[in-house]
Amino acid sequence: MDREAAGAPPDFHFYPLDLYDSEDQLHLFPEEHTRTGRDVHAEMSSEPGEAAAGKAQRDLEEEVDELVHLYALRGAGEWGAELVDGSAPHMEVLDHQPQLAAAGAQRDWRLGVEAEDHGYAGWGAAGHSRELREAYRYAHGRASEEYECYVIPEEEDEDEAALVLCVTCKAPVRAVEVSDEHREHEVIPLSKALQSAKDEIHKNMFKLEKQIIEMENFANHLEEVFITVEENFGRQEQNFESHYNEILETLAQKYEEKIQALGEKKKAKLEALYGQLVSCGENLDTCKELMETIEEMCHEEKVDFIKDAVAMADRLGKFLNTETDVEISTQPDFEDQTLDFSDVEQLMGSINTIPAPSAPVINPQAPNSATGSSVRVCWSLYSDDNVESYQLSYRPVQDSSPGKDQAEFTMTVKETYCSVTDLVPNTQYEFWVTAQNRAGPSPASERAVYMTAPCPPVIKSKEIRSCEEAALICWDSGNLNPVDSYTVELTQAETPEASGITESVVGIPACEALVQLQPRQSYTIYVRALNVGGPSARSDPMTVHTTGSCFHLNQHSRHPWLTISEDGFTVTRSGRKTEKELPPSNTRFTRCVAVMGNLIPIRGRHYWEVEVDELADYTVGVAFEDVPKQEDLGANCLSWCMRHKFASSRHRYEFLHSKRTPDIRITVSPRKIGILLDYENSKLSFFNVDISQHLYTFSCQLHGFVHPCFSLEKPGCLKICNGIAMPKHVTFY
Known part of the structure; x- marks a missing residue:
């Protein structure tokens, strides 16, 4: 049957408009936004004349444009006009082209009726493009027999009614002309349906x-x-x-x-x-x-x-x-020869239908699967493979000289895991494995790199600094190769043998850590190194006290004429002197016979005491790290000091900063000097500890951290007493 025989116009097109393939997709639209046709009709009827109709028309056009773009349709004007009109007759989709052609014979009649009813002059002459139909069918994936079809006019409908989607009929209808057929049906706004x-x-x-x-x-x-x-x-x-x-x-x-x-x-x-x-x-x-x-x-x-x-x-x-031999020397009977086929049977037995196993899959290294001398290697195999044993091979991953290969090691195991021992700490090893059965070995697995755990670090006891609120812990890595990070473990204990970790600081990238602590406590500290293989064993313990500030003298800054004791708390100048001129240095004192201390870099209050000889010439105070090493302490703006000189049975005390000193008389010579460094108030105070006497206070511009400094202008000795609780008389300054 052709198009003309069916009575359909030649350019009359049918388009499936079932936006939803099946009823099970109706749940896409929330129930709270649904309304019935009766409600929509009532709302649209109550709007005032032309203003409400204009607003509805604009909303309708926006929703239609969104729907057209969603389904990749061209000819938006034709689609929109049909949707605005809403009165295109419902027709069944025909599966075959002859049936569609038969429906085209009624073109003139349908065009006349539609144009007369809706005022679409020349509507039928314009027609629809074939591209619009193909694009719509492409958007839906197929043209089903179940879909309803609508005739879509080209020109836009000037009607001011809005469209809604009838969920029951699964079709858009005009809200202003909701018929009795849709009045009791569930409807939702077309924009909601579009978004869903x-x-x-x-x-x-x-x-x-x-x-x-x-x-x-x-x-x-x-x-x-x-x-x-x-x-x-x-x-x-x-x-x-x-x-x-x-x-x-x-x-x-x-x-x-x-x-x-x-x-x-x-x-x-x-x-x-x-x-x-x-x-x-x-x-x-x-x-x-x-x-x-x-x-x-x-x-x-x-x-x-x-x-x-x-x-x-x-x-x-x-x-x-003469005896005649009448006995037959050999019997004519044939002796049955038994053939030994044991070796042939053994060869036959070795022939079997079990194939050689497939290549194992070696697993990546699991966290914490290694120690400093061992590593646990795991692999897997297909479940249907018959395996009698595995051959695990490995070698260290190192940069070897040309022409020299690393030694390989092989071991036979029965399970799919193995702990390999006698390895070097913090070293990468390359592992691969093959499976074996009576049919032969499998191909080798891919190679995986495992790493042993590091050696335990070594804490530098002479470089540990502390105050009442924190401690700066320094250590050596103890490993030739770099590690990933370090962990500091703390426990509040008086003896290193005490167990139980109260705090851990993890992910430390360098070989030092500033750890916040509680005042007036004793801590046992351990350090571990970590890499992908796991953590190392604990370092040897070190005890830190948070009673006052504790620091050591810096060997790298001392003048060659000075000697620092083994514990790092006493500096001595002997009577022997070398007249040789020392070259200038930015780190070591060369003209001023002095040494610096390593105070913890914490802004707060620090207190320490110095035991002095009443007859010695000494200088104590603080200075910035970049203080000129060729000048005396207190002779520049980077140092604040108290200097004592003894001559002709007289004691002279000066409080120097930039070569200036106040006129202060001290009648009782101190044998122990207390020094209070207050970053918060930018002050540096000196005290006579024996009689709890305040000597002098500097108002300092401390834009950075300073270091304790000590100088001996004549032979003598100074002993630093740190880790001391701050006396009560000091707290007032």
């Missing part, structure tokens, strides 16, 4: 992308399994052929050996029988000769007979006395 359709499409696209990735991964896995099976059966064919040739060779060798043995036995028997036959023939001839001789003697005369009889008797006696 967009969300569902995006969700389905995401699911499809995820399924594509999964299928690609599965296809790759199947390809790997396919290659592995092909390789295994190829090796099995070679194995069968090798065994078959070996069995044939063994059988041929046994055949030759047995034929040769049978020939030798046959020859020996025949030779023995032939010898007996010859002997028997000779005896028989002798007997015949004797018989003939005796018969002849019987016919002779008596005298001759007697003479010959005597001689014949002697000859006959000798012959009869």
Whole structure:
């Protein structure tokens, strides 16, 4: 049936408008936004005339444009006009082109009715493009028999009514002309339906992308399994052929050996029988000769007979006395030869249908799976492989000289894991494994790099600094290769043997850490090094006290004429002096006979005391790290000091900063000087500890951290007393 026969116009097109494939998709639209046709009709009827109609028309146009763009349709004007009109007749979709053509015969009648009812002059002449239909069908994926079709006009409908979606009929209808058919149906705004359709499409696209990735991964896995099976059966064919040739060779060798043995036995028997036959023939001839001789003697005369009889008797006696062997030397019976096929049976038994295993898959290194001298290696295998043992091989990963390969080590294990020992700490090792059974070895797995745990760090006891609120812990790595990080473990204990960690500071990148602590406590500190293999063992313990500030003298800053004690708390200048001029230095004092201390870099209050000799010339105070090392302490703006000079039984005290000093008289010479450094208030105070006397306070501009400094202008000794609780009289300054 052609288009003209059906009575449909030639350019009359049908478009499926079922936006939802099945009823199970109706849950896309929230129930709270749904309304019935009666409610929509009532709302639209209550709006005032032209203003409400204009607003509805604009909303309708926006919603229609969104729907057109969503389904990749061109000719938005035609689609919008049809949706605005809402009165296109519902028609069934025909599966075959002849049926569609038959419906086209009614073109003139339908165009006349639609144009007269809705005022679309020239509507039928414009028609719809084939591209619009194909784009819509492409957006829906197929044209089903179940879809309803609408005739979509080209020109926009000037009607001011809005469209809503009838969920029950799964079709858009005009809200201003909700018929009795849709009045009791559930309807929702077209914009809501549009957004829900967009969300569902995006969700389905995401699911499809995820399924594509999964299928690609599965296809790759199947390809790997396919290659592995092909390789295994190829090796099995070679194995069968090798065994078959070996069995044939063994059988041929046994055949030759047995034929040769049978020939030798046959020859020996025949030779023995032939010898007996010859002997028997000779005896028989002798007997015949004797018989003939005796018969002849019987016919002779008596005298001759007697003479010959005597001689014949002697000859006959000798012959009869000769023993004749009448026993057969060898039996003619054939001896049954038993063939030994044990080696052939063994070869036959080695031929089996079990294929060689596939290549194992070595697992990446698990966290905390190593110690400093061992590492636990794990791998996996396909479940259907028959494996008798595994060969685990490894070697260190190091930069070797050209032409020199690293030594490889191999060990046989039964399980799919192994703990390898006697390794070097903090070193990478390359591991690979093969599986074995009676059919032969598998291909080697891919190589995986495992790493042993580091050596325990070594805490630098002389570089530990502390105050009441924190401690600065320093250590040596103890490893040739770099590690990933360090962990500081703390426990509040008086003895290193105490157990139980109260706090841990993890992820420390360098070989020092500033740890916040509680005041007036004693802590036992351990340090661990970490890498991908796991943590090292604990370092040797170190005890830190948070009672006052504690620091050591810096060997790198001391003048060569000074000597620092082993504990790092006492500095001494002997009477021996070298007149040799020292070269300038930015880190070591060269002109001023001084040394610095390493105070913890914490902004707060620090207190320490210095035991002095009343007759010595000394200087104590603080200075910045970049203080000029060729100048005296207090002679510049980077240092604040108290200096004592003794001459002619008189004590002279100066409080120097930039070569200036206040006019202060001290009547009681201190034997122990207390020093309070207050970062918060930018002050530096000096005290006579013996009599709790305040001596002087500097107002300092402390833009950075300063260091304690000590100088001896004549032979003498200064002893630093740190880790001391701040006295009560000091807290007032």
